Amino acid sequence: MSGNLYDYLKKEHMEVLELFRITLDQKIQSYYPEIKEKLYKHMDNEEKYLYPSLEVFDKITILEGYEEHAIAKRLINDLDLRDQYDEKWVAKAKVLNEIIKHHIKEEETYIFKIAEKILNKDDELKILNQIQ
Template sequence: MNAFTLLKDDHEKVAGILEKIDGTTERATKGREELFAQLKNELDVHARIEEEILYPVLEEYEETRAISLEAYEEHALVKQLLEELASAPKDDEQWTAKFTVLKENVEHHVEEEEGEMFQKARKVLSEDEIEELGERLQQAKQVQKSAMAG
């Protein structure tokens, strides 16, 4: 399993959920709540496996160090917004506004990962390392998902 393929698949899934939430209104809070729970789940697992497996490897190389350190900070911002959105009433205009900011942040972050980060990572890592990272990401994802399912 190629690490970048796995992460891009996750990104695509998240983008789909973001679009769906974007289509909800303050009057359809039930759908909004379900979709948001899905989004938070996906992002929690995804951020965690990147922080545990991918970023620590990329931090070791000069070419990818700065962009990985930046990525942790972007995750922290996204997590903050997710927490605020989780506890705020979903039938409020402010929720919609905050969600838009979250969506923009996630999209920017994904663009940086799939662009600069993965391009530079392909230069410092061998094909085997990329495959091996993919296996580890996949395993960690399964562990996280089953832990969440209880």
């Protein structure tokens, strides 16, 4: 596969936000396993292939990115521990959605811009191939 690295990551962002929207609007839990799988794969790929090379430019912002991933993982863990789909589950899912929205905004408006400055076309293509 080919294409643009940032478009690919943004497409994954949109897919997760859409699954969240359906889950919270319709108060259904059936898409949760897919949300979880997509989020884990996406965050692990960013941490493994994208974030490390950006730390030289703005370490604090990138560390903040890792922290937001860690918070998302803790919330996913909390959601997994609840076997019941109740108001508390929905409330936690809403908080997870908010954290993810905030994080996506930060990536798309700032972190990806850093990447565009630091990475050349070959670097971007290599990362894209690694994550696909």
